[in-house]
Amino acid sequence: MRRSDLPDGFVVGTATASYQIEGATREDGRGDSIWDTFARVPGAIADGTTGDVADDHYHRSAEDVALMGDLGFDAYRFSIAWPRIQADGRGTPNKAGIDFYRRLAESLLERGVTPWATLYHWDLPQALEDRGGWLERDTALRFADYAHEVADRLGDVVTDWITLNEPWCSAFLGYASGHHAPGRTLGSRSAHAAHHLLLGHGLALEALRDTRPEARVGTTLNLYSVRPAGDSEGDADAARRIDGLSNRFFLDPVLRGSYPADVLDDLGETEWFAENATDDDLRRISAPIDFLGINYYSRHTVASGSVPGPDAPASAYPGSEHVRFIQTGAPVTQMGWEIHPDGMVDVLRQAHELAPDLPLYITENGAAYPDRVDADGEIDDPARVDYLQAHFEAARDAVDAGLPLQGYFIWSLMDNWEWAWGYSRRFGIVHVDYDTQKRTPKRSARWVADFLRS
Numbered sequence: 001m002r003r004s005d006l007p008d009g010f011v012v013g014t015a016t017a018s019y020q021i022e023g024a025t026r027e028d029g030r031g032d033s034i035w036d037t038f039a040r041v042p043g044a045i046a047d048g049t050t051g052d053v054a055d056d057h058y059h060r061s062a063e064d065v066a067l068m069g070d071l072g073f074d075a076y077r078f079s080i081a082w083p084r085i086q087a088d089g090r091g092t093p094n095k096a097g098i099d100f101y102r103r104l105a106e107s108l109l110e111r112g113v114t115p116w117a118t119l120y121h122w123d124l125p126q127a128l129e130d131r132g133g134w135l136e137r138d139t140a141l142r143f144a145d146y147a148h149e150v151a152d153r154l155g156d157v158v159t160d161w162i163t164l165n166e167p168w169c170s171a172f173l174g175y176a177s178g179h180h181a182p183g184r185t186l187g188s189r190s191a192h193a194a195h196h197l198l199l200g201h202g203l204a205l206e207a208l209r210d211t212r213p214e215a216r217v218g219t220t221l222n223l224y225s226v227r228p229a230g231d232s233e234g235d236a237d238a239a240r241r242i243d244g245l246s247n248r249f250f251l252d253p254v255l256r257g258s259y260p261a262d263v264l265d266d267l268g269e270t271e272w273f274a275e276n277a278t279d280d281d282l283r284r285i286s287a288p289i290d291f292l293g294i295n296y297y298s299r300h301t302v303a304s305g306s307v308p309g310p311d312a313p314a315s316a317y318p319g320s321e322h323v324r325f326i327q328t329g330a331p332v333t334q335m336g337w338e339i340h341p342d343g344m345v346d347v348l349r350q351a352h353e354l355a356p357d358l359p360l361y362i363t364e365n366g367a368a369y370p371d372r373v374d375a376d377g378e379i380d381d382p383a384r385v386d387y388l389q390a391h392f393e394a395a396r397d398a399v400d401a402g403l404p405l406q407g408y409f410i411w412s413l414m415d416n417w418e419w420a421w422g423y424s425r426r427f428g429i430v431h432v433d434y435d436t437q438k439r440t441p442k443r444s445a446r447w448v449a450d451f452l453r454s
């Protein structure tokens, strides 16, 4: 496949997130985020590390931008660290934080790379978590204020905005399973966090539109292709539940203005939502967006199982703890995620059916593999090349099938701090030596550069 098999104007970019790459967590007035706190909880992170230094991108952004320009990317999706802008999640923006992102956006524009900014990629100011975090409605109001301040100061150099990254992870890994910051295990109450995140999206969308009418604004959901393991009624119900909580619980409010009743019922949260998710909230959450971002990595094959015992770890799928996730024997990445490129077309179609006129972007797709640096200092990662190639082909298939897919972003530009996995998982097409901070394009980066020129 060649780049010219994709339509003219199709955006090919790459993506990162603030806490995963920036480091400099205590510099220039940045406050603590929930990840600074969580990473210090013994046992929370597989290798016991933090993002204190990460890729030191805060001091090396010029080099990283040059790299993206050299590789030939059209766009770069980065995230803005809320606690760099408002250390405590409120008040006058920190000039040093704003200046950093302004310099970043300007240098991208100079290299012909379009900046795409995500406002929230999980680094909630700790001060807001201390007041209840996303379980509190007020956090959504604070988020809108932050969105206004950022748009006001950076809206002349950034046009493409994404409000939230993967609210499923923030709500259910953060407040249900506790695998992510803030590490709480509240079962179905985590769904309240999901609602406040979505309300935050709606309010931030309004703030961006008011502050910068020319802005293009969307949000990013992580969607999975979900299928039942067999043809029993139990397996079909398992698939309904997991599709419900992973996909429909976010797609429906954003694109249809309502929560799926069956999912509220699975969660046992119908009453709370009837009282708290007001018509006004849903009107805001479903206000028209300019595009939907979808992060796609894998497919889930699910079956009905028995109810977990009392010692079962807290689940990221409250109300559906009996569902079993089946390893099908298909190839997986180092994360254990099944490689299923056609699933990308499935999730694009699922979103498209709800909003036929809405442009879609794959805002993340990529793979972790245990890369090795060879004696010549090269990193040969053929499995990642295959993964990316197969997903570019899926993107072409989606376009050929008439789906309004307008771009695709590789996760990730460079190896970085992979949340609960610390530095033990590498998703980059550029290798980072964490001792020296040397960046070395892997074979996959050279493949992408050739593809972009083809």
Ligand code: IFM
Pocket: 017, 020, 166, 295, 364, 411, 418, 419, 427
């Ligand atoms: O690293 C993450 C990213 O922050 C959000 N989407 C999934 C990636 C891989 O796990």
